[in-house]
Amino acid sequence: MTIDPFDAGPAADTPESWIDWTSARQRLASDPASSAWVSANAGSGKTHVLTQRVIRLLLAGCRPSAILCLTYTKAAASEMSSRVFDRLAEWATLPDSDLKDRIATIEGKAPDRIKLAEARRLFAKALETPGGLKIQTIHAFCEALLHQFPLEANVAGHFSVLDDRAATTLLAEARRTLLTAVSTESDAELAQSLAYVLDLADESGLESLLSAIIANRSALRAFLLDAKQSGGIDARLRQAMQIGHGETEETAAAAFWPLPGLSGLALDTYLALADEVGGTRVIDVAYALREVKRQPDPVQRMEFIEAALLTAKGEKKSDAYVINKGMQKSAPELLDALTLARDHVVSCRNRYRLVRMLAATKCALVLAERLIGDFEDLKKQRSQLDFEDLIERAANLLNRDTAGAWVHYKLDQGIDHILVDEAQDTSPVQWSIIQSLAADFFTGESARLGRRTLFAVGDEKQSIYSFQGARPERFSQEREETKRRVDSVEQAFHRIRLPLSFRSTQDVLAAVDQVFSDPNNASGLSADNEPVEHRSNRAGHPGTVEVWDMVAPETTEDEEDWTAPFDALRESAPATIVARRIAARIADMIGNETIIEKGVERTVEPGDILVLVRKRHAFVNALTRELKGRKNIPVAGADRLRLTDHIAVQDLLALGHFVVLPEDDLSLAALLKSPLFNLTEDDVFDIAATRSETESVWKRLQILSQEENSHLSTVAAKLEGFIVLSKTATVHDFFAAVLTLHDGRKKFLGRLGNEASDVLDEFLSFALDHERTGLPGLQAFLSVLETDSPEVKREQDKDRGEVRIMTVHASKGLEAPVVFVVDGGSKAFNHSHVPKLRFVEAGEDAFPVWLPGSGFSNHLIRSDEERLKTAAEDEYRRLLYVAMTRAADHLVVCGYRGQKENPECWHAIVKAALANNEDHCKPQLFMADGEEWQGLVWRKSEARTTSVPQKLPETQQQEEYALPAGLLAPLPALPSLPRPLSPSGAGTIIDDGADDLTVRSPLFGEKTDVSSLALQRGRLVHRMLQALPDFTEEEREAAARRYAERAARFWPAAEREHLIRAVLRVMSEPAVQPAFSANSRAEVSIMGTMTIGRQQYAVSGRVDRLAVDGDRVILVDYKTNRVPPREAREIPFSHTAQLAIYREILASLYPGKKFVCALIYTENATFVAVEDDAMREALAAIKTK
Missing domain, CATH: 1.10.486.10 (PCRA; domain 4)
Structure with a gap:
C-alpha cells in the first residue's frame, strides 16, 4: 500500500500552514510502522527527521540493536548519535506534563502511562545495548560485518583497516615490486607490455598510468576477474569493443587500400586530370595518392591516404580541396568516387584507432593485473583491508550463493529497521549492500512476522560526489524498487518531500528558485525533473543576494614586481581584485551589519562568513593574505592542503x-x-x-x-x-x-x-x-x-571565530549566515581533463580503456565523452545549488575570468536568471576601501516584517566576579582508579585455582565428563528461561513446546517432554516465580565499587533475572556447562560469592528489602536457593582476604 502525498501542499500558503504541513510530513516520515523515502531540500532538517524516526522506533518497542542507521560521514554519525542520546537523556528527567507534550508532538497523539514510563527508560535501554545504537558509516558497518563473519568473507579474523597514508605506502611498494619484476623475472608478457607502454607514453605517461590504475583498482579488479572467467583480457576487450579475433593493427591499416570508387581506371583518370588542370591543393592530393600506390607497408600507405583525403583533425576534406571544376567537367563521375573514398577512409581510420586502443588497453591491463595483485598480496601478508575492500567484500559476502544465505539468516535475527542518510550520494555497490540487507524485510516469513522497514532521506539536487561513485539517478531508482517490494506485501510506503527550510531567509531561497526555474539551469537536478521550490520558516527575516560584475583581465598588464613571491598573483590580476573586494566587504560587515540567529539579532562576526570556491587555486592564497595580512581578520585558511x-x-x-x-x-x-x-x-x-x-x-x-x-x-x-x-x-x-x-x-x-x-x-x-x-x-x-x-x-569549525574558505564539495552539510560564492569562470567540462585510463559505458557493458594520446580517439571514445560532458554539466549545476543553499542570510556571487567569457559559468547563470526579474533585482554600485564596482542586488522582501530581540555586546553581558580563593592553589593528587573485578571470578581471590568449570571444553578432545546431549540440554534450558517470561503463563507451555520441537527435533519425544516439564517446573517455584513474571527484568547490568583487603575494586556484572516483589528483591543467576550440586552445601564457593557481591552492590538501591538469591543449573533445570549465611560468609572471606 503506497501513500504518496508528494505533490500535496498546505491548503493555505501561509507560514503557519507550511509549519503545520511540514510537521505532519515529518511525523509521516518517522512513522515506525512504514517504510519511507524522503526528498528533503537543503536546510529542511534531514537529521531531525532521522533522529525522530529512531526515537519513535524505540518508543514502539524496537530493540536498539535492531536499528541500523547508515550515515555518509563519521561527523554525521556522531551528530545524529548525540542528538538521539541528548533527547533520550532529557526525557528521563522531564516532568510528566512536558514529556507528554514532547511525545505528542512527534507522534501526533498523547501517550498513555505505559508509553510514558517506557519513554523514561529508553535512555538506559539504549546505553545498555551491547555495542550501542548502530549509528555509523557504511564503512564502519561493513568492517563490523566482516569481523563477524571472517570465515565466510574469506578475510583474516584479526584484520585491520588501512588508512589513506598506509595505503599510499603499500601502493608505492607494490609499484616498486612491479618495476623490479620486469628485470628480474622471465615474464615475457609483462616485459612486452611495459615496453609497449613506454614506447607510447614515455616515463611520465607510465607514472600517470600506474597512478590511474591505483585510483581505479576496485573497478579494474572486478573487470580482470570477469575477464579471467571469459577467456582472458584480450577476448573480453574484443567482445566489448566488437573487434574480431583476427583483427590487428596491420589488418586494420591494410583495409584502407584499395579505395572504393577511386582505384584502377578511376584513380588513373584522377591523377591524369590533376596533372593537366588541377590546382595546387589538388596536385598535393594527387602526389599523396601516387605515394600510396608505391608504398608496400600498410601503415605508411595509410598515412599517405589520410594526408590525401582528410584534414589534420581527421575530418573529410571538402570537395574544393580534392577536385576542381575543370576536373569535374572532364570526369563528373569522380566527385561521387571521391565521396565514397573519403567515407571509406573515415571509417577505416576509426577502425584502426579502435584496434590501436585495444592493443594499448590490453598492455595497460597486464600491468594493472600485476600491480593490483602485488598490492593485494602485500595487504594479505599484513592482514589488512583498505576502505574499498570493506565495501566490496561486504557486498560479495551478502550476495554469495553459498555463505550469503547463512549470513542473511544470522543478520535477519538482528536488523529490523534500516535508515539511510544522504541517500543521493550512496554508490551502486553500497546500494547493493543495503538492498541485500533488506531483501528479507518484505518477503516470506520475515514480512509476516512483523513490520520491518527501510527508510532513506536525501536530495538528488545535492548529489555532488560522482568522483566517489555516487549516481544521483539511483536515488529515484532505489525508491521505485523499494516501493515495489513494499507494495508486494501490502505494507505502507510513503514518498515525502520537505520543501520548508529552517536555515535560509525567503530572499535567499527565492533567488535559488528563480535561478533554477529555467529548465536549462534545472537540468540534471533530479531524475523526474521536479520543479525547484523552497519555502522559508524564517518569515519576515531580511536577507539579500548580491551579484557582483565579473572581473576580466586588463588589456595592458602592469610591470611585474621581481621581489614578489614567484607564486603570488599580480595586484592587477582578476583573482587578486576579487580577493581585495571580498576582504573589504567582509571588513565592512563585521561589527556593523546584523543577522538574526535563533530569533536574536546580532552583528556579524568572522565565524559567520564562509567563502566557497570550485577549486583550490591561487585565489585562496590571495584572499587569505588580504584577510589576514591587510585586514587583520582571523581566517581558518584552506580546508585541506x-x-x-x-x-x-x-x-x-x-x-x-x-x-x-x-x-x-x-x-x-x-x-x-x-x-x-x-x-x-x-x-x-x-x-x-x-x-x-x-x-x-x-x-x-x-x-x-x-x-x-x-x-x-x-x-x-x-x-x-x-x-x-x-x-x-x-x-x-x-x-x-x-x-x-x-x-x-x-x-x-x-x-x-x-x-x-x-x-x-x-x-x-x-x-x-x-x-x-x-x-x-x-x-x-x-x-x-x-x-x-x-x-x-582540517575541520573548520564556525565556533573558532574565523572566516572559512573551502570548496563547495567540502561545504556539504555546512551553513553560514554570510556566504561568498566565487566563480573562477572555468568550464564545467574540459576534454583535456578526461582521464586517459577510464571506464567506457557501452549499453549495459562497461569496460576500461587507455588512451595514451589523441591518436587513439574513436567513435566509442567520442560517444563516451559526450556522456561524461553531460554528467559533468549536470553536477556543475548541482554544485551551484549546494553553494547557494549554504547561505542563511546573505549571499554574494562574484568571480573572475580569463580573456574568453564563459556564458555557462555559475556567475553567468545566476546573473542572467536574477536579472530577468526586474521587480526584485536592481542594479547596485558597491564601494569599499575607495574602490567601486557594479553589480545587482536581489531582495524578495523590502523590509523586515518581524521584530526580534537584540543580543547585547559581550561587555554588557558579563559581570565581574572575584576569583575563588582556591583557584590558584595546587590540585590534590588524583586517587588511583579502582581495580576491576568480575563477580564471576571473585572466587580466585580466595583460591587461585578456584575454577568451577567442571565440564571439559570440546576443543580439548573427545573425552568429556558430560555428554554432548547434556551440553545441548543446558543451552536449550538457558534459552527457554530467557524467552518464556515474555509470554503469559497460559502461553508458556505452547511456546516451550514449539521451541523444543524446532531446536531439539532430533531428540526422542520423551526427552523433549522431560525438558519442557523441568523448565516450567523451575519457573513456577514459589521462591523465584516473580523473577519470571512480566514485571521482571532480564540481563540487568550492574556496576559499583567495594573494598577488598584495603584495595578498592570496580565491580561490573550482569544478573540473569531481577524482580522486585513487595518487600523482596529476587536475584536469579543461570549456570550453564556446570555440574549441578545435589544440595546447597555443595554449591561452589565462586557461585555463592558471585551472588553475594551482586547483593552487596544492589543493597544500597533497595534499602530495607530482603534479598532472595537462587541459582538455576541449566543442565537439568535444577533450582537451588542460596542461604543468607552462606553469602555473608563468602563476602566476609573475600573482604578479609
Whole structure:
C-alpha cells in the first residue's frame, strides 16, 4: 500500500500552514510502522527527521540493536548519535506534563502511562545495548560485518583497516615490486607490455598510468576477474569493443587500400586530370595518392591516404580541396568516387584507432593485473583491508550463493529497521549492500512476522560526489524498487518531500528558485525533473543576494614586481581584485551589519562568513593574505592542503636537513629566518656574505657566535643542541622536543596563527606513523615525507571565530549566515581533463580503456565523452545549488575570468536568471576601501516584517566576579582508579585455582565428563528461561513446546517432554516465580565499587533475572556447562560469592528489602536457593582476604 502525498501542499500558503504541513510530513516520515523515502531540500532538517524516526522506533518497542542507521560521514554519525542520546537523556528527567507534550508532538497523539514510563527508560535501554545504537558509516558497518563473519568473507579474523597514508605506502611498494619484476623475472608478457607502454607514453605517461590504475583498482579488479572467467583480457576487450579475433593493427591499416570508387581506371583518370588542370591543393592530393600506390607497408600507405583525403583533425576534406571544376567537367563521375573514398577512409581510420586502443588497453591491463595483485598480496601478508575492500567484500559476502544465505539468516535475527542518510550520494555497490540487507524485510516469513522497514532521506539536487561513485539517478531508482517490494506485501510506503527550510531567509531561497526555474539551469537536478521550490520558516527575516560584475583581465598588464613571491598573483590580476573586494566587504560587515540567529539579532562576526570556491587555486592564497595580512581578520585558511606545502612544516624540514647535514647552507638559511630563531633577512645576509668560499654558513655562524656580546651565541648553542638531540632521539621525539621543550609550537602559532596547530599535530602524527611502519632514521623520514607529501584535511569549525574558505564539495552539510560564492569562470567540462585510463559505458557493458594520446580517439571514445560532458554539466549545476543553499542570510556571487567569457559559468547563470526579474533585482554600485564596482542586488522582501530581540555586546553581558580563593592553589593528587573485578571470578581471590568449570571444553578432545546431549540440554534450558517470561503463563507451555520441537527435533519425544516439564517446573517455584513474571527484568547490568583487603575494586556484572516483589528483591543467576550440586552445601564457593557481591552492590538501591538469591543449573533445570549465611560468609572471606 503506497501513500504518496508528494505533490500535496498546505491548503493555505501561509507560514503557519507550511509549519503545520511540514510537521505532519515529518511525523509521516518517522512513522515506525512504514517504510519511507524522503526528498528533503537543503536546510529542511534531514537529521531531525532521522533522529525522530529512531526515537519513535524505540518508543514502539524496537530493540536498539535492531536499528541500523547508515550515515555518509563519521561527523554525521556522531551528530545524529548525540542528538538521539541528548533527547533520550532529557526525557528521563522531564516532568510528566512536558514529556507528554514532547511525545505528542512527534507522534501526533498523547501517550498513555505505559508509553510514558517506557519513554523514561529508553535512555538506559539504549546505553545498555551491547555495542550501542548502530549509528555509523557504511564503512564502519561493513568492517563490523566482516569481523563477524571472517570465515565466510574469506578475510583474516584479526584484520585491520588501512588508512589513506598506509595505503599510499603499500601502493608505492607494490609499484616498486612491479618495476623490479620486469628485470628480474622471465615474464615475457609483462616485459612486452611495459615496453609497449613506454614506447607510447614515455616515463611520465607510465607514472600517470600506474597512478590511474591505483585510483581505479576496485573497478579494474572486478573487470580482470570477469575477464579471467571469459577467456582472458584480450577476448573480453574484443567482445566489448566488437573487434574480431583476427583483427590487428596491420589488418586494420591494410583495409584502407584499395579505395572504393577511386582505384584502377578511376584513380588513373584522377591523377591524369590533376596533372593537366588541377590546382595546387589538388596536385598535393594527387602526389599523396601516387605515394600510396608505391608504398608496400600498410601503415605508411595509410598515412599517405589520410594526408590525401582528410584534414589534420581527421575530418573529410571538402570537395574544393580534392577536385576542381575543370576536373569535374572532364570526369563528373569522380566527385561521387571521391565521396565514397573519403567515407571509406573515415571509417577505416576509426577502425584502426579502435584496434590501436585495444592493443594499448590490453598492455595497460597486464600491468594493472600485476600491480593490483602485488598490492593485494602485500595487504594479505599484513592482514589488512583498505576502505574499498570493506565495501566490496561486504557486498560479495551478502550476495554469495553459498555463505550469503547463512549470513542473511544470522543478520535477519538482528536488523529490523534500516535508515539511510544522504541517500543521493550512496554508490551502486553500497546500494547493493543495503538492498541485500533488506531483501528479507518484505518477503516470506520475515514480512509476516512483523513490520520491518527501510527508510532513506536525501536530495538528488545535492548529489555532488560522482568522483566517489555516487549516481544521483539511483536515488529515484532505489525508491521505485523499494516501493515495489513494499507494495508486494501490502505494507505502507510513503514518498515525502520537505520543501520548508529552517536555515535560509525567503530572499535567499527565492533567488535559488528563480535561478533554477529555467529548465536549462534545472537540468540534471533530479531524475523526474521536479520543479525547484523552497519555502522559508524564517518569515519576515531580511536577507539579500548580491551579484557582483565579473572581473576580466586588463588589456595592458602592469610591470611585474621581481621581489614578489614567484607564486603570488599580480595586484592587477582578476583573482587578486576579487580577493581585495571580498576582504573589504567582509571588513565592512563585521561589527556593523546584523543577522538574526535563533530569533536574536546580532552583528556579524568572522565565524559567520564562509567563502566557497570550485577549486583550490591561487585565489585562496590571495584572499587569505588580504584577510589576514591587510585586514587583520582571523581566517581558518584552506580546508585541506599538502603537509609539505605549509610553511611551518617546511621550516621543520629545513631543521631536519640541517641536523642531518650541517653543511646544507640553504636549509640553515631558511631555518634561521623561521619562527624557531626569528633572525632577520639582514642577519642571515651578514652571516652568509662574510664567509669565505670554502666556509659553510654553519661554520661562519659558529665563528661569529664566539664574538663578545654576539646575539648569535644563543642561536649557535640551540643549533648544537638540536644536532646532539637528533643523534639519540627518535624522529617523533626529536620534533616533539623542538615543539614543546624549546617552545617551537608557541613560536609558530605566534607568527602563523592558530591554523598552524592542526598542521603541526599532523606532522607529529606522520612522524609517529613512520616510526611504526617505515625505515628508521631522520634521513628516511625526510625522504618519505617529501616524496609522499600527505594531504591534511582540517575541520573548520564556525565556533573558532574565523572566516572559512573551502570548496563547495567540502561545504556539504555546512551553513553560514554570510556566504561568498566565487566563480573562477572555468568550464564545467574540459576534454583535456578526461582521464586517459577510464571506464567506457557501452549499453549495459562497461569496460576500461587507455588512451595514451589523441591518436587513439574513436567513435566509442567520442560517444563516451559526450556522456561524461553531460554528467559533468549536470553536477556543475548541482554544485551551484549546494553553494547557494549554504547561505542563511546573505549571499554574494562574484568571480573572475580569463580573456574568453564563459556564458555557462555559475556567475553567468545566476546573473542572467536574477536579472530577468526586474521587480526584485536592481542594479547596485558597491564601494569599499575607495574602490567601486557594479553589480545587482536581489531582495524578495523590502523590509523586515518581524521584530526580534537584540543580543547585547559581550561587555554588557558579563559581570565581574572575584576569583575563588582556591583557584590558584595546587590540585590534590588524583586517587588511583579502582581495580576491576568480575563477580564471576571473585572466587580466585580466595583460591587461585578456584575454577568451577567442571565440564571439559570440546576443543580439548573427545573425552568429556558430560555428554554432548547434556551440553545441548543446558543451552536449550538457558534459552527457554530467557524467552518464556515474555509470554503469559497460559502461553508458556505452547511456546516451550514449539521451541523444543524446532531446536531439539532430533531428540526422542520423551526427552523433549522431560525438558519442557523441568523448565516450567523451575519457573513456577514459589521462591523465584516473580523473577519470571512480566514485571521482571532480564540481563540487568550492574556496576559499583567495594573494598577488598584495603584495595578498592570496580565491580561490573550482569544478573540473569531481577524482580522486585513487595518487600523482596529476587536475584536469579543461570549456570550453564556446570555440574549441578545435589544440595546447597555443595554449591561452589565462586557461585555463592558471585551472588553475594551482586547483593552487596544492589543493597544500597533497595534499602530495607530482603534479598532472595537462587541459582538455576541449566543442565537439568535444577533450582537451588542460596542461604543468607552462606553469602555473608563468602563476602566476609573475600573482604578479609
